[in-house]
Every structure is written in C-alpha cells, then in structure tokens.
Amino acid sequence: MKSHHRYAEEIWFLMHQSDDPRRLSLAVTCYCDDSGSHDEAEVAVVGAVLMNKPRFIEFHEDWSQILKEFRIAGVHMRDFVRPYGRYCTMAPEMKKALFASVAKAVNLKKEYSVSVAVPQADYQLLMTIPVCKELMGPYAMAFFTLTLINRDCSIIRRYNNRIAYLIDKGINRHHEQLQGAHTVMLHLEKQQNQRLTGAMAADLDDHNYALQAADAVAWSYHRLLETGVVEDEFSPLLEMFKDSQLPARPDGGVLRPHIKYEVPQQGILIFATLINQWLADTGEVPTWEKIIASSDQGYSNKATMSSEEYKKFDAMMNQLMRVKHSDLKAKLEAEKKDKKRKANKPSASGRASREKD
Structure with missing residues (x-):
C-alpha cells in the first residue's frame, strides 16, 4: 500500500496540476444520517476543511498516527453512534480522548473550516420534487452556498489562486448534482x-x-442543529467550531475560523424563483447546461437583448454573486483591532518603570 505521504501528494497534484504550496484545497462531505437516508434528516449539511499543500500532507501523517494510537480503521462518525456503529461500544473516556485529538489535528492544520445547512422543510416548500431529484437538491444547494462562502473568503483574504474541491466519492447519490453546482x-x-x-x-x-x-465537521454541526446538544463523549468535537490561532506564528498568529451558515428561506427563494419561472415557460425541468447556455446567449447579445426572461435571470445571477454569506470579514476586522490594541498596550516592565519614575 502506498505511504500516506505519497498518496496525499498524488491527490493534491490531481486537484491542482501543480506542486505550488500556496494553493488551497477544500475537502467536502455531506452529512449522512445514522440510518443512511439523507432525506429523513431535518437539515441537509455539508462540512468542509480548507488546507494548503504542506498542511494537507502533514495532516495525513497526523491522522494516521491518531488511527494507530486508538487502533481504529478510520474516523467515520456513523461508526461511533449507538446502537449499530462499529465502534459504538468504545468507552466514553476513550471516545473523548479520540475526538479531542481529532479536533486538535483539524484546528492545527486548517486555514478555516465551514459548515452549511439547508432546512429540508423550507427547501421542499419552495422546490418541486422533480427539481430536487433532477437538478438541485438541498445538498447541492448547500454545496453551492459553500462555494459562495469560499469566494467571499478568497476576496477578503486576498487569495488570488483558484481553490480546488475534493469531494467524498461515497456520496454517489448527490455527486452529479454537486458537479452541476460546481459548473x-x-x-x-x-x-x-x-x-x-x-x-x-x-x-x-x-x-x-x-x-x-x-x-x-458535518456530523457535529448536524447533531447540534437537530438536537441542540452534542453528547458528552462527542463534545470535544465542538472545539472545531471555535476560532483557532494555533500554532503561534511570527506575526502573532493568523485567525483560523470556523464559519457556520444556515441558508435562509430567502436564499432558497432566489433559486426557486429562477427554476419555477423556467418550469412555467417551458413545462420541463431544466438542466444546468440549458440554463448556462441561456445565460451565455444573453451575455453575448447584451447590446440587443430585450427579453424579460433574460433580464430576470441576469438579475438573479448577479444577486447571488453579491450575497454576503459569512461573518468572516467581521472576524478578521476584530482580529486586526485586537492585534493593534495589544501592540499599543504597554508591557508590564514598561508600566513598572513609569510608576517608579
């Protein structure tokens, strides 16, 4: 079997076609509820962790050590949930120790992490069943929102290279829709x-x-939303949702936040209005290829385009790109102010010297 280091290197190159250590990748997975049925969950959740190449490689090594230490094949959250999980009988103290290690490893290596939720009831109220099955279900909506959040973060952090996405192949049921949202x-x-x-x-x-x-990340956020609590044995995972500044860096540390976002009904309505208008005009569920082709036609003929349908589509797409989906900017501004305050604060020795004078 290939070493974890070599395997991680190959996956990274597949995503970027580059060994540039400055590039970033977002590992993304959907939450699968304990019964294995996505549709029974009250909320559709995607979780993601963003890393650069050096941390991505180091993370694989760190995670491998965690698996060896706790003698488990992998950290799949469903395996730790009673009554049928593979490791559900693991002692609570052992679980807490494991998940403390998991949270620490994530916080040490991430640039930031994200969890996005789409309430199933709101989605089903606004979207028809054929649209959910054929075009964009709630998980694809959550993933699309995730890409918008990532876009905001890139702009705020002045990151100029494209960010690649690594998706869990085990979510075949939604994989095609996620690809559509990415397109x-x-x-x-x-x-x-x-x-x-x-x-x-x-x-x-x-x-x-x-x-x-x-x-x-996805499992913990889903648990928190649906039950309001995370059981004691899983509680160390909540550390992933705290803003981290570890390890210390020469510049005093760069904020590594976790961004939580629950898509409001108004956000779902932007898509619903677009799709439902298409259904009313054509009588069929569109494909993303058709929607994109329609948009391309509109942009290429902007000088003479007078179609009300195109104007609505154009307005909605621009509205989506203007939506601010995260509070990252506020967090970064707060961090900047805190650093400035600390820099201007006199040291203890300085205060003592002035008092003596």
Missing part, C-alpha cells in the same frame, strides 16, 4: 471576470483523511 459557480465567476473556483476531484474517505475531517 454553475465556474460560469458565474466567468461572467464576473473572476477565477476563484478551481477543479473538482473525488476520492473515498477511506483513503483520504481530510474527507474524514470534513465528515466530523
């Missing part, structure tokens, strides 16, 4: 003269430990 994001950025979204690759989380970390 739409590429198209929207093209119209805005942006290049922030990179390639999309897929792997099994049995092989890729960054995807296991994303699963832990």
Whole structure:
C-alpha cells in the first residue's frame, strides 16, 4: 500500500496540476444520517476543511498516527453512534480522548473550516420534487452556498489562486448534482471576470483523511442543529467550531475560523424563483447546461437583448454573486483591532518603570 505521504501528494497534484504550496484545497462531505437516508434528516449539511499543500500532507501523517494510537480503521462518525456503529461500544473516556485529538489535528492544520445547512422543510416548500431529484437538491444547494462562502473568503483574504474541491466519492447519490453546482459557480465567476473556483476531484474517505475531517465537521454541526446538544463523549468535537490561532506564528498568529451558515428561506427563494419561472415557460425541468447556455446567449447579445426572461435571470445571477454569506470579514476586522490594541498596550516592565519614575 502506498505511504500516506505519497498518496496525499498524488491527490493534491490531481486537484491542482501543480506542486505550488500556496494553493488551497477544500475537502467536502455531506452529512449522512445514522440510518443512511439523507432525506429523513431535518437539515441537509455539508462540512468542509480548507488546507494548503504542506498542511494537507502533514495532516495525513497526523491522522494516521491518531488511527494507530486508538487502533481504529478510520474516523467515520456513523461508526461511533449507538446502537449499530462499529465502534459504538468504545468507552466514553476513550471516545473523548479520540475526538479531542481529532479536533486538535483539524484546528492545527486548517486555514478555516465551514459548515452549511439547508432546512429540508423550507427547501421542499419552495422546490418541486422533480427539481430536487433532477437538478438541485438541498445538498447541492448547500454545496453551492459553500462555494459562495469560499469566494467571499478568497476576496477578503486576498487569495488570488483558484481553490480546488475534493469531494467524498461515497456520496454517489448527490455527486452529479454537486458537479452541476460546481459548473454553475465556474460560469458565474466567468461572467464576473473572476477565477476563484478551481477543479473538482473525488476520492473515498477511506483513503483520504481530510474527507474524514470534513465528515466530523458535518456530523457535529448536524447533531447540534437537530438536537441542540452534542453528547458528552462527542463534545470535544465542538472545539472545531471555535476560532483557532494555533500554532503561534511570527506575526502573532493568523485567525483560523470556523464559519457556520444556515441558508435562509430567502436564499432558497432566489433559486426557486429562477427554476419555477423556467418550469412555467417551458413545462420541463431544466438542466444546468440549458440554463448556462441561456445565460451565455444573453451575455453575448447584451447590446440587443430585450427579453424579460433574460433580464430576470441576469438579475438573479448577479444577486447571488453579491450575497454576503459569512461573518468572516467581521472576524478578521476584530482580529486586526485586537492585534493593534495589544501592540499599543504597554508591557508590564514598561508600566513598572513609569510608576517608579
């Protein structure tokens, strides 16, 4: 079997076609509820962890050590849940120790992490069943929102290279829709003269430990939303949702936040209005290829375009690109102010000297 280091190197190159250590990748997974049925969950959740290449490689090594220490094959959250999980009988103290190690490993290596939720009831109220099955279900909506959050983060952090996406291949039921959402994001950025979204690759989380970390993020956020609590044995995972500044860096540390976002009904309505208008005009569920082709036609004929349908579509797409989906900017501004305050604060020795004088 290939070493974890070599395997991680190969996956990274597949996503980026480059060994540039400055590039970033987002490992993404959907939450699968304990029964294995996505549709029974009250909320559709995706979780993601963003890392650069050096941390991505190091993370695989760190995770491998965790698995060896606790003598487990992998960290798949469903395996720790009673009554049928493979490791559900593990002692509570052992689980707490394991998940403390998991949270620490994630916080040490991430640039930031994200969890996005779409309430199933709101989605089903606004979207028809054929649309959910054939075009964009709630998980694809959550993934699309995730790409918008990533776009905001790239702009705020002045990151100029495209960010690649690594998707859990085990979520075959939604994989095609996630690819469609990824294609739409590429198209929207093209119209805005942006290049922030990179390639999309897929792997099994049995092989890729960054995807296991994303699963832990998605599972924990889902548990928190649906029950309001995370059981004591899983509670160390909540550390992943705290903003981290570890390890210390020469510049005093860079904020490594976790961004939580629950898509409001108004956000779902933007898509629903677009799709439902298409259904009313054509009588059929569109494909993303048709929607994109319609948009391309509109942009190429802007000087003479007078179609009300195109104007609505154009307005909605631009509205999507203007939506601010995260509170990252506020967090970064707060961090900047805190650093400035600490820099201006006199040291203890300085205060003592002045008092003596």
